[in-house]
Amino acid sequence: MFNIYLIAIIFIFGIVIGSFLNVLIYRIPKGENIAYPPSRCQTCQTPLRWWHNIPIISWIILGGKCYFCKDQISIQYPIIEFLSGLIAVILYFKLGLVWYLPIVFLVFALLLALLVIDFKYFAVPDSLNLLALTLSVINPHFIDSISYALMSAGGLALLRYYLSYLLKKEAMGEGDIIVAGTMGALLGFPLFFYALFLSAILAIVPSLMVKDRMVPFVPFLSIATFIVYIFDNQFIRLANWIIYG
Numbered sequence: 001m002f003n004i005y006l007i008a009i010i011f012i013f014g015i016v017i018g019s020f021l022n023v024l025i026y027r028i029p030k031g032e033n034i035a036y037p038p039s040r041c042q043t044c045q046t047p048l049r050w051w052h053n054i055p056i057i058s059w060i061i062l063g064g065k066c067y068f069c070k071d072q073i074s075i076q077y078p079i080i081e082f083l084s085g086l087i088a089v090i091l092y093f094k095l096g097l098v099w100y101l102p103i104v105f106l107v108f109a110l111l112l113a114l115l116v117i118d119f120k121y122f123a124v125p126d127s128l129n130l131l132a133l134t135l136s137v138i139n140p141h142f143i144d145s146i147s148y149a150l151m152s153a154g155g156l157a158l159l160r161y162y163l164s165y166l167l168k169k170e171a172m173g174e175g176d177i178i179v180a181g182t183m184g185a186l187l188g189f190p191l192f193f194y195a196l197f198l199s200a201i202l203a204i205v206p207s208l209m210v211k212d213r214m215v216p217f218v219p220f221l222s223i224a225t226f227i228v229y230i231f232d233n234q235f236i237r238l239a240n241w242i243i244y245g
């Protein structure tokens with residue numbers, strides 16, 4: 001069955017990737033190089049020591065404060081790291097130790113980064129978005145995945161034309177179309193539609209709360225995709241029950 005040491009290794013791998021996601025989330029919207037310079041405090045600009053860079057643990061040891069200037073370090077860092085570790089472990093439980101487990105994990109990790117970036121900056125960087133889409137078709141059913149990606153992205157692009165025409169304003173973002181391609185590749189049909197429907201439901205309340213401005217849609221697409229990916233059988237059963245009784 002599931003090996004506890006293997007789970008620990010997968011969790012650690014997940015949080016290390018999560019630590020890198022923090023770098024992407026912080027630097028990509030600013031147009032900075034993701035590899036150089038090494039991490040430094042955002043307030044006092046002092047380069048961090050190696051032991052300040054250990055995912056989750058460093059934040060706890062430092063009490064959420066910079067070692068040098070004692071300024072607050074956002075709790076977003078350990079949260080992203082933990083979520084990334086959790087996603088890796090959940091995917092392992094879902095898929096088992098298959099060769100494409102790290103790839104599927106990286107796709108969801110990139111979706112997590114896109115979720116945070118869209119939420120904070122109302123932007124969806126093409127670099128990460130296209131990388132997620134490219135990785136999402138790498139699995140044993142890659143011909144199917146490519147077909148579903150094309151149909152999903154094409155379908156959403158059409159939907160965007162319709163909505164923009166009917167609402168007489170730009171509906172959805174271009175980034176959403178690329179994310180739809182990734183969703184199609186990961187889920188296939190009809191699960192893609194369930195995830196799209198679920199994301200719309202998830203977005204209702206936040207949309208009503210902030211009437212005056214646009215609601216970023218990628219966070220809802222990403223969360224819905226993960227939920228439907230994990231509970232695929234339950235969603236198929238639920239849909240059959242709704243349709244056929």
Ligand SMILES: [Zn+2]
Nearest residue numbers: 041044066069
């Ligand atoms: Zn500092």
